[in-house]
Amino acid sequence: MTNGRHRRIMHLLHQQNTLSVSQLAQLLKVSEVTVRKDLTELERQELLYRVHGSAILANPYIKERHVDDKEKLHSEEKRAIGIYAARLVEPCDTILIASGTTTLALARAIRGIEDLTAITTSLSVATALAENEGCTVIQLGGQLRSSSFSVVGPFAEQMLRQFSCSKLFFGVDGFDLRYGVTTTNLLGGHLAQKMIEAVQKVIVLVDSSKFGRRGFCKMCDVDQIDMVVTDDNIPPTVAGQLREKGIDVRIVMTKDPSGK
Numbered sequence: 178m179t180n181g182r183h184r185r186i187m188h189l190l191h192q193q194n195t196l197s198v199s200q201l202a203q204l205l206k207v208s209e210v211t212v213r214k215d216l217t218e219l220e221r222q223e224l225l226y227r228v229h230g231s232a233i234l235a236n237p238y239i240k241e242r243h244v245d246d247k248e249k250l251h252s253e254e255k256r257a258i259g260i261y262a263a264r265l266v267e268p269c270d271t272i273l274i275a276s277g278t279t280t281l282a283l284a285r286a287i288r289g290i291e292d293l294t295a296i297t298t299s300l301s302v303a304t305a306l307a308e309n310e311g312c313t314v315i316q317l318g319g320q321l322r323s324s325s326f327s328v329v330g331p332f333a334e335q336m337l338r339q340f341s342c343s344k345l346f347f348g349v350d351g352f353d354l355r356y357g358v359t360t361t362n363l364l365g366g367h368l369a370q371k372m373i374e375a376v377q378k379v380i381v382l383v384d385s386s387k388f389g390r391r392g393f394c395k396m397c398d399v400d401q402i403d404m405v406v407t408d409d410n411i412p413p414t415v416a417g418q419l420r421e422k423g424i425d426v427r428i429v430m431t432k433d434p435s436g437k
Contacts, residue, residue: 182207182215186232190225195233195389233389254384254408257429259283262346262382262406266290270343273372274302276327276365277348279382281305287312296340298368299327315340322362329364334371345376349383350392354418357399358383359392366394378403385410399424 182205189196189204198216202209216232219225225232259282266272268291274280276299284305287293295306296315303316319333347369351359358381360366373379379401385408404425407416411428419426 183219186212186215186219187224190232195231197231199230201232251384251386251408254386254410254429254431255279255282257431258382258384258406258408260286261427261429262380263287265344265380265404265406266293268292270294271296271340273297273340273342273345273347273376274299274306275345275347275369275372276302276325277382279348279384280346283346283382296337296342298329298333298372299325301326320364322365325362325365327365329362329368333368337368337371337375340375342376344378344380345372346380346382347372347396349381349387349396351390352381352383352387353389353391354399354415356391356395358396358402360394360396361392363394366392366396369396373397373401380404380406382406384408385412388412388415 185205186201189201198209198212201212205212216225216227219232220227255278258279262283263286266287270290271294274284274295274297276297280299281301284297284302287306287309289311290309291311293309293312294315295312296317297303297306298317298319300316300321303314306312306314317328317333317336319328320330321328349358350361353359360369379397381402381404383405388411399419400422402424404427405419406427406429408429408431410431416426416428
């Protein structure tokens with residue numbers, strides 16, 4: 178009976194991704210005490226993760242990875258998001274681009290924009306942008322993070338105070354609708370907050386794997402975001418909730434509509 182109930186719990190979670198103890202108790206027609214015991218055992222087997230009286234399929238807390246490792250994850254989605262985001266860049270724009278593998282995909286896709294000024298924390302992004310003859314690239318200074326090839330710290334923040342930009346493009350390590358968007362690095366999170374203060378429009382580039390997850394440091398609340406560009410694996414309920422908050426959600430197709 179127990180094994181059958183465990184299989185049922187996992188089946189339900191694969192359908193809905195997250196369920197509370199009370200919801201599971203109702204669906205399984207058992208007590209909440211029984212459900213908690215089941216979840217404890219399934220978590221011990223590393224089949225799910227428990228948080229705030231609920232069960233989810235994946236650990237929502239993200240560990241820091243090297244940029245080379247991150248670039249291999251969800252690469253097709255990131256490339257598609259970057260190509261779409263590049264269309265949002267206009268002639269005479271002054272843009273801020275934060276570090277990250279999705280923002281690097283954006284930088285690689287930007288071509289032929291006249292009189293573009295781009296300020297970035299990322300050495301990789303700066304190098305990609307420098308291939309554009311019509312783009313003036315400003316590299317922020319500061320402490321170099323070897324894991325991301327980007328700068329952080331008070332020197333970068335001081336430079337940012339000199340600029341007022343039209344758009345900020347930044348990626349995230351975690352995107353939680355209640356808590357906000359997060360990164361795994363404390364200084365990087367603080368710098369992102371300063372970048373948000375320097376722009377008119379905040380655009381988050383995020384592949385769908387980041388939704389429902391959290392990094393160590395908060396970058397901003399969800400209501401500080403103007404636009405989200407993501408891929409078509411985003412849960413429809415998440416997209417709907419973002420739109421209810423007044424956020425412009427752009428969903429990039431990565432699947433073949435024909436199903437081939």
